[in-house]
Amino acid sequence: xxxxARLFDYVIIGAGIVxxxxxxxxxxxxxGVRILIAEKESRPAFHQTGRNSGVVHSxxxxxxxxxxxxxxxxGLEETRAYCAAHDIGYDPxxxxxxxxxxxxxxxxxxLQTRAAENGVQANLIDADQLRRQEPxxxxxxxxxxxxxxxxxxxxxxxxxxxxxxxxGGDIQFNAPVTAVKATSSGYAIEVxxxxxxxxxxxxxxxxxxxxxxxxxGIDPGIRILPFRGEYFVLPAALNTVVHSMIYPVxxxxxxxxxxxxxxxxxxxxxxxxxxxxxxxxxxYGRFSIDPRDxxxxxxxSGLWRTLAKHPMATLQELKGSLFKSAYLNQVQKYCPQIKxxxxxxxxxxxxxxxxRPDGTLVDDFLIKSNGGLTTVLNAPSPAATSAMPIARxxxxxx
Numbered sequence: 001x002x003x004x005a006r007l008f009d010y011v012i013i014g015a016g017i018v019x020x021x022x023x024x025x026x027x028x029x030x031x032g033v034r035i036l037i038a039e040k041e042s043r044p045a046f047h048q049t050g051r052n053s054g055v056v057h058s059x060x061x062x063x064x065x066x067x068x069x070x071x072x073x074x075g076l077e078e079t080r081a082y083c084a085a086h087d088i089g090y091d092p093x094x095x096x097x098x099x100x101x102x103x104x105x106x107x108x109x110x111l112q113t114r115a116a117e118n119g120v121q122a123n124l125i126d127a128d129q130l131r132r133q134e135p136x137x138x139x140x141x142x143x144x145x146x147x148x149x150x151x152x153x154x155x156x157x158x159x160x161x162x163x164x165x166x167x168g169g170d171i172q173f174n175a176p177v178t179a180v181k182a183t184s185s186g187y188a189i190e191v192x193x194x195x196x197x198x199x200x201x202x203x204x205x206x207x208x209x210x211x212x213x214x215x216x217g218i219d220p221g222i223r224i225l226p227f228r229g230e231y232f233v234l235p236a237a238l239n240t241v242v243h244s245m246i247y248p249v250x251x252x253x254x255x256x257x258x259x260x261x262x263x264x265x266x267x268x269x270x271x272x273x274x275x276x277x278x279x280x281x282x283x284y285g286r287f288s289i290d291p292r293d294x295x296x297x298x299x300x301s302g303l304w305r306t307l308a309k310h311p312m313a314t315l316q317e318l319k320g321s322l323f324k325s326a327y328l329n330q331v332q333k334y335c336p337q338i339k340x341x342x343x344x345x346x347x348x349x350x351x352x353x354x355x356r357p358d359g360t361l362v363d364d365f366l367i368k369s370n371g372g373l374t375t376v377l378n379a380p381s382p383a384a385t386s387a388m389p390i391a392r393x394x395x396x397x398x
Contacts, residue, residue, distance in 0.1 A: 005195045007198070008034045008170075008198040011177075011191070011198040011201050012204060013212060016044070016204060017153055017156060017383075017387040018206075018379055023161065024160040024163040024164055033167075037170070039175060040176035044158060044173075045154040047350070048380075048384075051349035051350075052384055053231075053272075055149070055151075056079050057381065058073070058148045059115075062114075070389070071393070072386050074388075075390075079149075079387075079388065082156065083156065088152055089155065090150075091150050093243060094144060094146045094147070096134060097111060097248070099139055099140050100248070100334055101140065105141050110252075111143055112124055121146060125141060125142050125143075133244070137335055138335070150264060153384050175191050176192065180217075186372060187373070189201065209224055209377050212375060213375040218368055218373060220354075221368075221377075223300050224355075225302070226277070227275045227277060228278035228351075229273025229274060232270065232343035235344060238337075246260055248330070258330070259330045261331070261335060271343060273348070275351070278350050279298075280350075285348075303359075305358060306360075309359060324340060325340060352378075364378070366379075369397065
């Protein structure tokens, strides 16, 4: 006797923080809604969510009026409130963007203007004020952003998923989605070896977003290029070397923020990340290669056009990856107290960067829909900070 396929109103692919936030948002809006969150890994927050710096960003860097700027500002407040309500670690340490030379100092006022346009408090401080605030940091000045915080994003993700489960939703791990087919009433989905039916499908799949979009029949128009961020951790004796998060002044022409010092919610301090092309989207060793991922990246015209636009930055990041001393040099610009032996092994992370065929990096969150199918194509940092507003935005469209 043939069994009837399980029926859901929504199937969400991916149990990172964006997928979890969307599931929780839908359960709050529609009591009794039938939701399945399908995750191919064995646990939630397995990739980008669980491997980032744990920073709750305030929205200094982003283009005014963009989704990133708007959602980051809203997301900081919502994340703070959510953590307080669910007893999740959250610590508003503040951020210092430290200028170490005159060129970097000249960029601080531009960042302060950008912060003001985005509704973010940011205060310029001089070298003496910097020294009083962070005695171990060297610089000619800094921009202080007091609202920036650190958090346990994996804890936030688990709490959001618990909301879904407590409302009767289904969270399924080790459950890759392998096929999606339109039916007369919605969609039939092959997930974890089972066929289920649903009215709508939403993919929140990070490093696999372009591939899952094609599985859904949506032309992504971009390709995901994984950039590995390598981190180090300082010894326990240096856990108080700084109190605030310490960031370098970013190059306005690059999408990455540079090697920074980040106090983590567990009391340790990490150093990083850099940004080097990875040849494996979901493997994290320095020399990891996945043949499919390598071919996807190296055969893509957008990769070579991107690298051609930033040859010096590409070489600098590669040098920092290959030579620990070169990585250290970036850190010692603002924290000379740290020595080579202080850089202990730590996890790495891959950032899913959406790139267009002409080499343009997609700068904002990118979400596409086709009928009852929706996919989040680009959600790099500050997506973890912005997860709840992103979820609300998608739910509004649904």
